[in-house]
Amino acid sequence: DADVTQTPRNRITKTGKRIMLECSQTKGHDRMYWYRQDPGLGLRLIYYSFDVKDINKGEISDGYSVSRQAQAKFSLSLESAIPNQTALYFCATSDSHRGDNEQFFGPGTRLTVL
Amino acid sequence: RKEVEQDPGPFNVPEGATVAFNCTYSNSASQSFFWYRQDCRKEPKLLMSVYSSGNEDGRFTAQLNRASQYISLLIRDSKLSDSATYLCVVRRPGGYNKLIFGAGTRLAVHP
Numbered sequence: 664d665a666d667v668t669q670t671p672r673n674r675i676t677k678t679g680k681r682i683m684l685e686c687s688q689t690k691g692h693d694r695m696y697w698y699r700q701d702p703g704l705g706l707r708l709i710y711y712s713f714d715v716k717d718i719n720k721g722e723i724s725d726g727y728s729v730s731r732q733a734q735a736k737f738s739l740s741l742e743s744a745i746p747n748q749t750a751l752y753f754c755a756t757s758d759s760h761r762g763d764n765e766q767f768f769g770p771g772t773r774l775t776v777l
Numbered sequence: 778r779k780e781v782e783q784d785p786g787p788f789n790v791p792e793g794a795t796v797a798f799n800c801t802y803s804n805s806a807s808q809s810f811f812w813y814r815q816d817c818r819k820e821p822k823l824l825m826s827v828y829s830s831g832n833e834d835g836r837f838t839a840q841l842n843r844a845s846q847y848i849s850l851l852i853r854d855s856k857l858s859d860s861a862t863y864l865c866v867v868r869r870p871g872g873y874n875k876l877i878f879g880a881g882t883r884l885a886v887h888p
Contacts, residue, residue, distance in 0.1 A: 694874065703785070705864065705878040706821070713873075721875075753820060757874055764809065766876060768820035 666690070667769040669754050675775045682741040684772050686754030694757045695737040696766065697721075697729060699750040706753065712737055713759070744776040778803055783865050783879040790886055794855045798882045800848040800865030809868035810841055812850050815881065816861045824850075824863070855886045 667688045676682055686695065694713050698706040698721075708721030710729040718729060726748060728740045741748055751773050755766040783800045790796050802810075810827035825832065827839040827848055838851040848865055865879035 698878075703880055705781070705880040707878075708875065711873075711875070719873075759874075764811075764826060765823045766874075768822070770820055771818075 667754060667756055667767055669752075669769040669772050671772060672770065673773045675777065676744055677777050678743075678745055680744050682744050682774065684739045684752055684754075684774070686737045686739070686769055688735050688754075688756045688767075688769075690756055690758070690767060691734075692756035692758040692767070693734060694759055695731065696755040696757075697727075697737065697739045698753045698755065699723070699748075700753060700771075701750050709739065741774075741776075744774075746776045749774060749776045779879075780804060780877045781865055781867050781879040783882045785880060785882060787883040787885050790855055790884070792855055792857060792886055792888055794886075795851065795853045796855055796884060797852075798850045798863055798865075798884075800850075800879055802846050802848070802865075802867045802877075804867070804869065804877075805843075805846060806870040807846075807867045808870050810839075810848050811866040811868075811876075812837075812839060812848075813864040813866055813878075814861045815864055821864055821878075852884075855884075857886050857888065860884055860886045 670685045696711045697709040712731045754769040757766045812824040813821040814824045815821040831840045836853045840849045862881040862883045864881045869875045
């Protein structure tokens, strides 16, 4: 089945470490997104990309960077992790050629920064 | 004020009950509206879009009131499998498919 996958699924790291979260999709969608989810706050958009050459900041991009290596791959980096970046991170995709009405999410990466 | 607000719950209901969730949004120019479902520790998945005329999908009915900037989800004949968190989602204007998520309403259906 066409899918959205994320690696790693869980990660514990220390303050100051550089971390990369990977997202891959086999759906053939052009648009990809990174969100974080915190209790009581809902999902918040970190970065989004509408194609390989297009990268845009979301609501909470400070402390994060992204790379769209190919249409199917979108990675999120924390250059120097801090404890308040502890959260559940989701990658999502959508298809602008089919009305863009639904975003499809990966299974999430649970990140803990000590 | 949050852009999308929901009652966090939890709503604890018996099987077979009817339950309704409400959601308000602050940006009157918002274009599209959705309900997503999120099971515990899993990813959100689209449950249904919300249309101006209201729409129904089996036991689920969604309503939109643009004048009051209010969205609702009604679940009839609740099943144990309906237990989840329901996320109210609004698309910002601008054509960039930027979705704003509510924090979610938790539903627990018990036998």
